[in-house]
Amino acid sequence: MTETAQITQVVDGVHFVSTALANWVVLTDGDDVALVDCGYPVHLPLVRASVRAAVGHDAPVGTLLVTHAHADHIGPAARLVAEDGTQVRCSPTELAGVRREEKYQVDIGDIARHPRLSVLRWTARAVRAGGLRDVAVAAATVLDGPEVIAGHRVEPLDIPGHTPGHLAYWLPQVRVLVTGDALVTGHPLLPDRGPQMLHPMFHQDLDRATKSLERFVGLDARWVLPGHGDLLCVGPDAPQITTAQMSPEVLSPSAPVPPLSISSLDEAVRQAGS
Numbered sequence: 118m119t120e121t122a123q124i125t126q127v128v129d130g131v132h133f134v135s136t137a138l139a140n141w142v143v144l145t146d147g148d149d150v151a152l153v154d155c156g157y158p159v160h161l162p163l164v165r166a167s168v169r170a171a172v173g174h175d176a177p178v179g180t181l182l183v184t185h186a187h188a189d190h191i192g193p194a195a196r197l198v199a200e201d202g203t204q205v206r207c208s209p210t211e212l213a214g215v216r217r218e219e220k221y222q223v224d225i226g227d228i229a230r231h232p233r234l235s236v237l238r239w240t241a242r243a244v245r246a247g248g249l250r251d252v253a254v255a256a257a258t259v260l261d262g263p264e265v266i267a268g269h270r271v272e273p274l275d276i277p278g279h280t281p282g283h284l285a286y287w288l289p290q291v292r293v294l295v296t297g298d299a300l301v302t303g304h305p306l307l308p309d310r311g312p313q314m315l316h317p318m319f320h321q322d323l324d325r326a327t328k329s330l331e332r333f334v335g336l337d338a339r340w341v342l343p344g345h346g347d348l349l350c351v352g353p354d355a356p357q358i359t360t361a362q363m364s365p366e367v368l369s370p371s372a373p374v375p376p377l378s379i380s381s382l383d384e385a386v387r388q389a390g391s
C-alpha cells in the first residue's frame with residue numbers, strides 16, 4: 118500500500134500533515150524538531166519525509182508529544198526512539214497505555230457490532246497500516262505542564278474521554294490548537310467534513326469525551342489541527358494556504374486553497390458536541 122500525505126505550513130515552525138488515515142504535526146525551530154503524534158506504523162517513511170519537508174533536510178526527531186496511545190497516533194514511535202533517541206511524552210494518565218501496560222482501543226468485537234461495508238473497508242485498511250501491531254513505547258515519560266519544545270511554548274490540556282489520558286496541545290504564541298481525537302473534522306467513517314466527534318464506538322467514555330470539549334471554550338485559537346480530517350481555520354477571514362503533496366520520495370507544491378473554516382472555536386465546540 119502506498120500512502121501519501123499533504124503537508125501545510127500553518128505558521129512559522131508549525132506544519133500540519135494529513136493522510137487518509139491519520140494526521141500529525143511537525144514543530145520546528147531550525148533543526149530542533151518535535152512531532153505531535155506520528156500516524157500508524159506504516160507511516161514512518163512519511164513521517165521522515167514530513168520532517169525533511171519542514172526542515173529542508175533530514176533531522177532527528179527530538180520529542181514526540183502524544184495525544185493518546187492509539188496505534189494510529191504512536192505507530193512508529195518505538196522506531197523513532199530506537200533510531201533518533203526521541204523523547205516520547207504523554208499525560209501521566211496515558212503513560213500506562215503508551216507503554217501498553219493498559220489498552221483502551223476499539224477491538225474486533227466492537228467493530229463486529231457495526232458490520233457496515235464502510236466500517237469493514239476502513240478496518241481492513243487500518244489493519245494493513247499496522248493497526249494491530251504492538252506499538253508499545255517502554256521509554257515514554259510524562260509531560261505534566263507547559264514547556265518550550267522545538268521553540269514553541271506548548272501547554273498540554275487534559276481532554277479525557279476518547280482515552281483516559283487524552284491530551285490536546287495549545288500553542289498560545291501562535292494560536293494553534295492540536296486536538297488529537299477529541300475534536301476532528303473528518304474520518305473515513307464520518308459522512309461529513311467539519312468540526313465533530315469521532316464515531317461513538319471509538320471513545321472509551323463518550324459522555325466524558327463530550328464534556329471535555331468545554332475545555333476548548335474561550336481559547337483564542339486561530340488554527341485547529343485535528344487528529345483526523347482537514348486543517349480548520351478559526352475566524353472571519355481564512356487565508357489561502359499552500360499545501361504540498363507528499364510521498365516518501367516526492368514533494369510537489371500545489372496551488373493555494375482556502376482551508377476549512379469556522380467563525381469561532383466555541384461554535385466548533387457546539388457543533389461537535391451536538
Ligand SMILES: [Zn+2]
Pocket residue numbers: 139187189190298344345
Ligand atoms: Zn485516531
